Amino acid sequence: MSLLALTLSLGTAWAQASTTLGEIAVEGQGGARRVGSTTLPGGGLPASTIVRPGQVVTEDPRGPVDGFVATRTSTATKTNTSLLETPQSVSVIGQEQIRATGAQTLTQATQYTPGVYSGVFGNDARLDWFLLRGFVAHDYGLYKDGLQLLNYGFNYFRTDPFGLERVEVLRGPSSLLFGSGTPGGMINTITKRPTAVPFGYVEAGADSFGNAYGGFDIGGPVDSSGHWFYRLTGIGRGGGTQIDAVDADRIYIAPALTYRPDGATSFTLLTSYQKDWTGVTANFLPYSGTVVPNASGLFIPRSLNVGDTRLNTFRREQAFIGYEFETALDATWTIRQNARYSFSQAFQNSFIGQLGYLAGTNETQLARYQFRDSSRVNLFQIDNQAQADFSDGLFRHTALFGVDYKNYQLHDNQASGYQFPGVPALDIVNPVYGVTPLPVSSYLIDKDSFQQLGFYAQDQIRITDRFSIIAGLRADFASTSVDKQLAPLNSTRRQDQALTYRIAGVYNFDFGLAPYVSYATSFQPQIGFDGRTGATFKPDNGEQIEVGFRYAPVGQRWILSFAAFDLTRSNPLIPIAPFITSFTQIGAVTSQGVEAQFVATLAEGLNITASVTAYDIKYGSNTLPEVAGRTPTATPQVLANVFADYTFQDGPLRGFGFGGGLRYVGSSYAVNNTLQARLVVPEYLLYDATIHYDFDNGIRASLTGANLGDDRFVSACQDASNCYYGEARRILGSISYKW
Structure with a gap:
């Protein structure tokens, strides 16, 4: 019998004894909420929220x-x-903040979040x-509704923020509950769910790139008995980008029941x-x-x-089907x-730089x-949980x-064309397009496999009314394999096991202060083999000590948070060859720093978010001699930002709002090798407004602007031949209607 069937049958008695529970859950979910003069669709609790007798759920x-x-x-x-009872650094970005900042991508939605460097590669x-506390998070650190979005090779899942209810950024190791993952943290996107009250919302807009x-x-009840609820969300995008002759088109549709x-x-x-049609816009350009x-x-x-206008193609189709049962x-x-x-x-087929100047x-x-790359991913996940709330x-x-x-499971076919005379060079002053594509030959046809089975237990123990601790332990059993179709003798297999854990404590003062301390570890199996030794990659491991506090005065709608952390990642992948395609594992990387965030929603119509991050990240002395003690490339160590939005509540300007933000990186x-010149990518400061x-x-109706000064900046460089321009000035106009 499946767990779903088992829990349905076991829940019958409780359900029959709790027939009024559904009414409790639905009460208070009435129409759209009002924040200042802004009303959001689908407000209140999701229709799936279970509220126990006597609970007050807001x-x-x-x-x-x-x-x-x-x-x-x-x-x-x-x-x-409650965030005040959570002994780890967490930031939550809701749909209201996403809309206020005009974010059209997950990169843009997280740009005002501590510990996060979004848009690393332009x-x-x-x-x-993304980088979280200096560590790459776009590979193993992205999640959707609590289940991992594994991104490996050249096949990446992508999330449209229009389909999200909120984004939660958890910083630090999280393997206790989620298994394999980066020690820097995770970005968990929460999709929109059916609501108990009917609503409708439409929106249209265009930006300055065309x-x-x-x-x-839209969503609400399906029947009059209050048992079925639906939501249907969709968006279509099309038009230009900041790169000449490269469009970014998308269709997205998300039914939920x-x-x-x-x-x-x-x-x-x-x-x-979701289906995307676009091209390469994060060009691989030289430092010079x-x-x-x-x-x-x-x-x-x-x-x-x-x-080339005839050859700069990227296409992706992705689909998700899943459920949440409780x-x-x-x-x-x-x-x-x-x-x-x-x-x-x-599928991607493009002419690429990365080779520097002729x-x-x-x-x-x-x-x-x-x-050229053609790839296909199949990913299945299931998470079974049993929660017990009791007193001993x-x-x-x-x-x-x-x-x-x-x-x-990833099926990957990578090919390139280097045949003489090869792809002609591109004149940066007078580019000539219309080059005939080359015949390409595959240099990699692989089937990559990763499986993981995990068992975990966690206990949140309230020692007193004020003091609580969290302790947990997890056992993982993972296997990875790479079947190389072109070189079967180089195929790899590996089995790994690991124990990860967390212990943390938080004290809640009655005036709203909640200091905490935590220790946590992480475990991440790696796919592939060492470019220096030929051995299969070992898992990398992380551990972190974090101390911090949150302060949210009772009756006020603002929260101040602070965290100091000491994070170590063992067995990191270190690039050792051009084009960032070959890696070795040796030694460790440490990241030590502080983060602070202030978020407020005031009754006067003012919303604010501000944060600052400063950390020191470097390779340990036991790693490769040429990088020991150096900061990894493409890793800024200071981030600061502030965004405020004000809406008039009364008088002749009632309903009018304005705001703006600053983003400092x-x-x-660009180079971390002691044998080469230490090239620096300069800091930058950007201005946004709405x-x-x-x-x-x-x-x-709204008008938002990002990088209003149209500053030409480089977001990062991986080496002297791979640098990436950041986003140019983007003006977005939109109009929406809700009912």
Whole structure:
């Protein structure tokens, strides 16, 4: 019998005894919420929220955020926990903040978050790129509804923020609950769910690159009995980018359905389909000509299409189908099962830089080659949880027991064209397009496999009314394999096991201060083999000590948080060859620093978010001699930002709002090898702004601007031949209507 069937049958008695529970859950979910003069669609608790008798639930961590300030999260503990009782650094970005900043990508949505460097590799129409506390997070650190989005090779899942209810950024190791993952943290995207009250919402807009969109979001009850609820979200985008002759087109549709047979049980089906057509916009450019003038005294134009108008193609189709099942068996036990199948297939065929300038051209001719990749991903995951809320006579417990499994399969075919005379160089002053594509040959045809089975247990123990601790332990059993079709003798197999754990404590003063301390570890199996030794990659391991506090005065709608951390990652992958395609494992990387964030939603119509991050990250002395003690490339160590939005509440300007923000990113390095010149990528400061007007009839018009000064900046360099321009000035106009 499946766990779903088992829990349905076991929950019958509790459900029959709790027939009024559904009414409790639905009460208070009435129409759209008002924040200042802004009304959001689909407000209140999701239709799947289970509320026990006697509970007062004002926020579901899977539901909307009221303004900019969230009060609860499930990412850090997998239980519905107050932020003030969460002993780890967490930031929550709600749909209201996403809309206020005009974010159209996950990169843009997280740019005002501490510890996160978003858009590491520039303005990329294909992918989102992140660092968390200095460590790469776009590979193993992205999650969707608590289940991992594994991104490996050249096939990456991508999330459209229009389909999100909130984004939760958890910093530091999280392997206790989620298994394999980066020690820097995780970004968990929460999709929109069915609501108990009917609503409708449509929005349209266009930006200064000529990219326009139209979206809709509708939902509510399906039947009059209050058992079935639906939500349908969709968006279409199309038009230009900041790169000449490269468009970014997308369709996204996400049907969702919730079934509540009674007040103690809910089943929510979450599905989506997305298709993208675009090209390479994060060009691989040399340091000379982007960060500094080249030998001819020129800068490479930011809008230059390094590919070709006939050959700069990227296509992706992705689909998700999954469910969330929850039932309260009695006053103590709750059973949950979350599962999802994810599919993605991608194709890229482009002329790529990465080779620097053609010799003898005074740095006016960019050398190029042709790259083609065709890949397909199948990913299945299931997470079974049993939660027990009880007292042992001395302490209150929220105990969580779980078993999860993931199976990732990647079929990858990479090819390139270097044949003589090869791809002609591109003149950065007078580019000539229309080059005939080369015949390409595959240099890699691999089937990569990753499977992981994990068993975990966690206990949130309330020692007193003020002091609580969290302790947990996890055992993982992982296997990785690489089947090389072109070189079968180089195929690899590996089995790994690991124990990870966390112990933490938090004290809640009655005036709203909550200091905490935590220690946590992480475990991440790696796919592939060492470029120096030929051995299969060992898992990398992380450990972190974090101390911090949150301060949220009672009755106020603002929260101040601070964290200091000491994080070590053992067995990191260190690039050892051109094009960042070969790696070795040796030694460790340490990241030590501090973060602070202030978020407020005030009754006067003012929303604020501000943060600062400063850390020192470097390779240890036991790693490769040429990088020991050096800071990894493409890693700024100081980040600061502030964004404020104000809406008039009364008087003749009622409904009119305006705001703006500053984003500062410190300098980073383009080379970390002691045998080469220490090239620096300079710091930059960007200005954003917004104006908007909310009409009383449900219509809202807005105009947002990012990088208003149109500063030409380089977001990062991986080496002297791979630098990336950041986003140019982007003005976005939109109009929406809700009912």
